[in-house]
Each structure stands twice: as structure tokens, then as C-alpha cells.
Amino acid sequence: MAITITIPTALRRFADNQSRVEVNASTVAEALEALTRGYPQLRAHLYDADGKLRNFVRIYVNADDVRSRDAQAPLQDGDEISIVPSIAGGLDPIIPHRVKLTNEEIKRYSRHLILPEVGVEGQERLKAAKVLLIGSGGLGSPLALYLTAAGVGTIGMVEFDTVDFSNLQRQILHFTPDVGKPKLKSAEEKLKAINPNLRFIPHPVKLTSDNALDIIKDYDVVIDGTDNFPTRYLVNDACVMLKKPNVYGSIFRWEGMASVFAPHLGGPCYRCWYPEPPPPGMVPSCAEGGVLGVICGIIGNIQANEAVKLIIGKGKPLMGRLLRFDAMEMSFREYKIPRDPNCPVCGKNPTITKLIDYLEFCGLGRGEAEGTSGDSIVEQKKQEQLGPDDISVEQLKAMRDAGEDFLLVDVRNPDEFAICTIEGSYKLPLPELPQRYRELPKDKLIVVHCKSGGRSARAVQFLKQQGYTKVKNVAGGINAWAERIDPSVPQY
Ligand SMILES: [Zn+2]
Numbered sequence: 103m104a105i106t107i108t109i110p111t112a113l114r115r116f117a118d119n120q121s122r123v124e125v126n127a128s129t130v131a132e133a134l135e136a137l138t139r140g141y142p143q144l145r146a147h148l149y150d151a152d153g154k155l156r157n158f159v160r161i162y163v164n165a166d167d168v169r170s171r172d173a174q175a176p177l178q179d180g181d182e183i184s185i186v187p188s189i190a191g192g193l194d195p196i197i198p199h200r201v202k203l204t205n206e207e208i209k210r211y212s213r214h215l216i217l218p219e220v221g222v223e224g225q226e227r228l229k230a231a232k233v234l235l236i237g238s239g240g241l242g243s244p245l246a247l248y249l250t251a252a253g254v255g256t257i258g259m260v261e262f263d264t265v266d267f268s269n270l271q272r273q274i275l276h277f278t279p280d281v282g283k284p285k286l287k288s289a290e291e292k293l294k295a296i297n298p299n300l301r302f303i304p305h306p307v308k309l310t311s312d313n314a315l316d317i318i319k320d321y322d323v324v325i326d327g328t329d330n331f332p333t334r335y336l337v338n339d340a341c342v343m344l345k346k347p348n349v350y351g352s353i354f355r356w357e358g359m360a361s362v363f364a365p366h367l368g369g370p371c372y373r374c375w376y377p378e379p380p381p382p383g384m385v386p387s388c389a390e391g392g393v394l395g396v397i398c399g400i401i402g403n404i405q406a407n408e409a410v411k412l413i414i415g416k417g418k419p420l421m422g423r424l425l426r427f428d429a430m431e432m433s434f435r436e437y438k439i440p441r442d443p444n445c446p447v448c449g450k451n452p453t454i455t456k457l458i459d460y461l462e463f464c465g466l467g468r469g470e471a472e473g474t475s476g477d478s479i480v481e482q483k484k485q486e487q488l489g490p491d492d493i494s495v496e497q498l499k500a501m502r503d504a505g506e507d508f509l510l511v512d513v514r515n516p517d518e519f520a521i522c523t524i525e526g527s528y529k530l531p532l533p534e535l536p537q538r539y540r541e542l543p544k545d546k547l548i549v550v551h552c553k554s555g556g557r558s559a560r561a562v563q564f565l566k567q568q569g570y571t572k573v574k575n576v577a578g579g580i581n582a583w584a585e586r587i588d589p590s591v592p593q594y
Contacts, residue, residue, distance in 0.1 A: 105133050107183045111194055116143040130163060131173040133183055148185070160186045164450065165443035186368065193367055195415025196322055196347060200226035201255060207299060211253050224414035225253060229299075231413045232256040234321035236309060236337055238289045239263075240398030241327035241351050241405065243275035248406040250293045250300050254413070257293065258303040258321060261285045268594065272395030309333055311457035314340040323409050325349045327402070331379040332460035338363060338372035339457055342448045347412055348372070351405040353393050356429040358401035361439060362408050362421045365448035369421035374442035374449075379464045382560070390557065392517070397429055491562050492577040498549065499587050508547035513561045514580075518553065522591045524583055532557045539568055551576035551583070553594070 105127050109117045117123060123140070127133035138145040150156055161168040162184040163177065177183075203211070203226060214220040220228075231254050235242050238261045249257060265273075265280040265288055280288040286304040293300055305317055314336055318324055324346050326337045334350075341348035345366040352359050363371045404425065411417045424437040447454045488494060493501075501508060512519065512527040519529055530538055532552070542548055548570060552558040555577050562575045576583070584591035 103128060103177065103179045105177055105181055105183060107133060107137055107185065110185055113144060113147055113185065116147060117141045128176055129174050130161065130168050130177065130183060133177065134161070162186060165441065193412065193415055193419060195224075195227055196367075196412050197227040197231045197414075199230050201229040202226060203229065207253065210297075210299075214253070219416040220414060224416065227414050228253045228410070229255040231323065232258065232321045233409060233413075234258040234260070234318060234324045235327060236260050236324065236333065237327035238273070238275055238285045239269065239327060240272045240353060240393065240395070241402040242325075243273045244399045244402035245325055245327060245406050245409075246275055246289060246293055247296065248403060249409065250297045252406075252410060253297070253299070254409075255299070256301040256303065256321075258305060258317070259286060259289055260305040260307065260309050260317060261289070262306055262308050272393065272398045274395075274399070309336060311336060311460065314457060315344060318346060319344055321346065323347050323349060323412055325351075325405055325409055327351065327405075329353065331464045332466060334372065335379065335463060336457065336460045339447050339454060342366075342371050342373075343455075343457075349405045349408050349412075351401045353397045353401050355391055356394055356397065358397045358404075358427045358429075359424060360401055360404045360408070360420060360427075361424045362412070362419050364419075364421055365441065365445075367419075367421065368441075369419075370439050370441040371445060371448045373447050374445045375424070375439045377442070377446060382465045390515070390553075394429060397427075400427060400429070488577055489575075491559070491566075491573065491575050492555075493549065493574045494577055495582045495587050498551075498576055498583070501549075506547075508549050509543065511542065511548055511550045511561070512552070512580075513550055513557055514552050518594075521594050522580060522584070524551065524580060524588075524591070527551070532561055535561055535564060539565060542570070544570055547572045547574065549574045549576060552579045554579040554581050 103126065105125055107123045107125060109121055109123060114121060118141070123137055125133050125136035125140070127136050134148065138148065148156060148159055155161065163181055200223065203222065207229070208215065211225050214225050215222055233249055233254050233256070235245055235257060238246060238259055242259070242261075246257060246259065263285050265276045265283050265285055267281050269276055270278060275292055276285065276288045284306065286306055290302050290304065293302055307313060309317065318340050324337060324341050326334060326348055328334055328337070329352055338348060341363065342365055347362060347364040347367065348371070350361045350363055350372060363369060365371050408420050411419055422439055422441065424439050426435045426437065427433070441448070443449050446452060510524060510527045512523060512529050513532040513535065515531050530541065542565070548565065550558040550561045550565075550573065555575065558575045558579060562573045565573045580591065581593050584593045
């Protein structure tokens with residue numbers, strides 16, 4: 103029966119430069135025999151002198167390593183055999199072409215040029231490379247700075263946010279005088295100051311299913327600097343569909359993770375690892391849980407490092423491997439991420455073949471995942487529109503002034519209580535609500551607030567599900583209270 107054998111790049115020159123060869127065989131042993139009969143030069147690369155398969159060559163039937171099954175076991179029609187050699191040098195450079203350096207650039211990049219793994223060739227590939235950064239926040243900042251300094255020729259940036267005062271603790275691309283300025287403008291000024299050779303392409307939009315393919319298609323590498331799930335799945339799926347490597351990073355509190363997703367280069371994708379997102383609210387965002395600014399620099403630079411390696415085709419990429427960093431322990435650990443043959447997007451029979459509604463997929467309503475800078479989701483000041491369960495801070499003030507009988511419940515975390523509170527509030531952190539909600543009276547109006555209204559809205563939904571009928575959410579939270587009612591309360 104007809105069996106397809108895929109030939110790895112490194113061995114193609116021994117098989118007339120073909121990437122796939124069809125043979126007639128009924129077992130793996132027969133298939134490899136037929137292959138090496140047709141291309142005798144391959145034999146020495148696959149077998150040792152005793153005729154045994156070499157240790158550094160792996161043969162897969164579909165997704166299964168042939169070592170875990172019998173080479174004499176019958177093949178099924180349509181089976182695919184893959185030869186996967188271990189390659190010390192990693193991958194071929196993803197940038198096949200080069201752009202000549204000017205004399206000024208030769209001087210600028212001299213420390214790269216004398217580095218054997220980069221050299222003139224690698225530097226010319228960097229110049230030819232087009233890298234897309236999703237977000238210019240905590241991760242996007244160090245990424246953009248180092249990639250620009252390193253001589254990446256074209257950097258695109260998807261970002262629609264403005265610089266907020268609370269960004270400055272970690273988003274080192276933006277300076278204090280930039281507060282209020284569009285992040286793209288602030289980014290372009292800094293990056294051009296570092297390296298005027300840079301071609302900077304701003305994308306002042308929110309990445310959506312409607313525009314993602316169009317934006318990403320012109321780039322060679324995509325670097326995901328977001329920390330909201332809808333954008334992360336959107337970036338993953340678009341990159342798989344367009345065959346673009348996706349350099350992933352994420353951060354939370356004192357921890358960070360990084361990996362490279364690239365099914366077209368033999369690695370897994372994000373969905374092979376996590377096919378579905380956690381339910382909304384299960385995983386707190388950085389805006390809720392906090393993040394050490396330095397972590398952004400460490401993880402962002404690991405992403406930048408992986409991008410450079412992919413571009414110049416040197417080293418072992420962080421593909422199929424998850425690197426986890428714990429700053430408190432000061433430890434790096436590595437975990438394997440296998441490719442999932444049943445992955446809904448990069449598997450053998452993908453069920454997701456075009457971009458979907460990612461907010462719905464992640465169980466979020468419209469407007470709940472606005473940020474692209476990663477941690478700007480909650481910080482972002484949304485247009486305040488009062489829903490049926492909402493009251494404004496002005497209404498809350500009037501109710502207090504009139505001496506109305508209600509219980510004000512603060513669902514923020516204890517660390518946030520230490521920053522500021524609204525006097526007289528009952529403190530019940532959202533994560534403890536499922537265990538402690540019975541402390542709240544059912545016969546009294548309950549008014550819930552958090553920092554900016556997101557978590558308290560979730561608390562209101564939860565309480566209604568538990569049979570509470572008189573529950574309201576303070577739109578805009580304590581930040582709106584500080585801004586419009588009591589300026590002595592600090593905003594954070
Ligand atoms: Zn996958």
C-alpha cells in the first residue's frame with residue numbers, strides 16, 4: 103500500500119531534495135527498506151554498520167515513536183512515516199534571505215559580528231527579519247528594546263492603549279512624561295532613538311479574528327506579550343494557520359514561563375498544551391494579583407533570545423519545552439510539551455480551520471478582555487455604562503449620605519485592603535466568596551465593589567446564583583470612588 107515518508111531538511115539532499123517520498127510497503131521495516139533502495143545515500147544516515155537504526159534518528163508512524171512499537175507491525179493505508187533526526191544546531195534559519203549591512207551598521211553591530219554564531223550572515227538575517235510584537239507592555243517593552251538594539255530590521259507592534267502611570271513600574275519602554283500618550287507613539291520614539299535604522303510598523307488596533315491573519319501574514323516571527331486568554335488563543339490559532347513561529351511568554355507575581363510554539367517546524371502549539379482556557383475568573387490576571395516588574399524583563403528577554411535564535415537558525419529552540427522561572431526560589435525548571443496529534447488546530451484532523459469568536463470561547467462577554475499590553479485589561483478605563491446590576495459611585499455616595507440601609511462589600515484581596523478602603527465596607531475577598539457568602543444577609547441590599555468593577559461584577563453574578571435578589575455592583579470600583587468622590591483615597 104502507498105505510504106508517505108517525510109524527509110527532514112537535513113537529509114533531503116540525499117533524497118533528491120524531496121520533502122516527501124511515497125513508497126509501497128506494508129510494514130515500517132519494508133517502507134524504510136524501499137526508501138533506502140531508492141536513495142542509497144540515506145542508508146548510512148539511518149542505519150549503523152550492523153544495520154541497526156541509529157540512536158539519533160527517530161522514526162515516527164503518524165505520532166507514535168516506532169521504538170515503542172514493532173517495526174514489523176502492519177501499516178495502515180495512508181499512514182505517514184516521519185524521520186526525525188536530532189539536530190545539534192537546531193533549525194534552519196527561518197529567514198532564508200539576507201540584507202547587506204552598511205558600514206555604519208557594521209560598526210554598530212561589531213560585537214555581534216565577531217560572535218561566531220551570529221557573524222555577518224546572522225546579522226544580515228536579523229536585518230531582513232520582520233518581527234511582530236503583540237502588545238508593548240511588561241513583556242513587549244524589553245522585547246522591543248533588545249530586538250531593536252540587536253538590529254532586527256522591521257518591528258511591528260499591535261497596541262491601542264495609552265501609557266498609564268501604573269504601567270511605569272515594569273513597562274520600561276515608557277517614561278514618566280509619556281503618561282497619557284499612545285503607547286505606540288512612545289514606543290516609536292524610544293526605539294528610533296536606540297536604532298534609527300529600524301523600520302517600525304504601528305498597528306493601532308485591537309487584535310481580533312477579523313484582522314489577525316491580515317496583520318500577522320507579513321511577519322516572520324510573532325511574539326506574544328499578552329496575558330489575556332482570548333488574545334493568546336487568537337494569536338496561537340492565527341500563527342498555526344499562517345505557519346509562523348509564536349514565541350510565548352507569561353508572567354504572574356514572581357513567576358514566569360516561556361516557550362516556542364511552531365507546529366510547522368515540528369513543535370507543539372499552545373492548544374496542544376492547553377486545548378481550552380480555564381473558566382473566567384479562575385486564573386487571576388496581573389492587574390488583580392500583581393507582578394514584579396523585573397520578571398517582565400527576565401521573561402521578555404528570554405523571548406527576545408528565542409526570536410534571535412530562530413532568525414539566525416542557531417542553537418536549540420525552546421520548542422516542545424516549557425521553561426518555568428521562579429524568582430523567589432531563583433530556579434529554572436523545564437517541562438516537556440508534547441505535540442498532540444488530536445490537537446484541534448495543529449493535529450492531523452483539525453476541527454478549527456478558521457478563526458473563531460475567542461471571547462465566547464473563553465467564556466467572556468464583550469469588553470471583558472480589552473487589553474493587548476498584557477496587564478492593561480483591568481487598568482484600562484472603560485467607558486462607564488451602567489448595566490441593570492450596576493450603580494455609579496455617585497449613586498453610592500447619595501445612598502450613604504441618605505443613611506440608606508445596605509451592606510457595602512469589598513471583594514478585593516487583603517493586600518489591596520492595605521492600600522485603601524471605602525470606610526465601613528465589609529471585607530470578603532472574591533476567592534473566599536464561595537466558602538463565605540452565607541455571612542452576607544439575604545434580606546438586605548448588598549452593594550459590592552472591587553478595584554474597577556470587574557471582580558465585583560463576577561461576585562454579583564455568583565450571589566444571584568445563590569439566591570440573593572438584592573445585589574448591586576459599583577461600576578468603576580474604588581478607583582472611580584477615588585477619582586470622583588473622595589480624592590484622599592489613593593488610586594492604584
Ligand atoms: Zn496544537
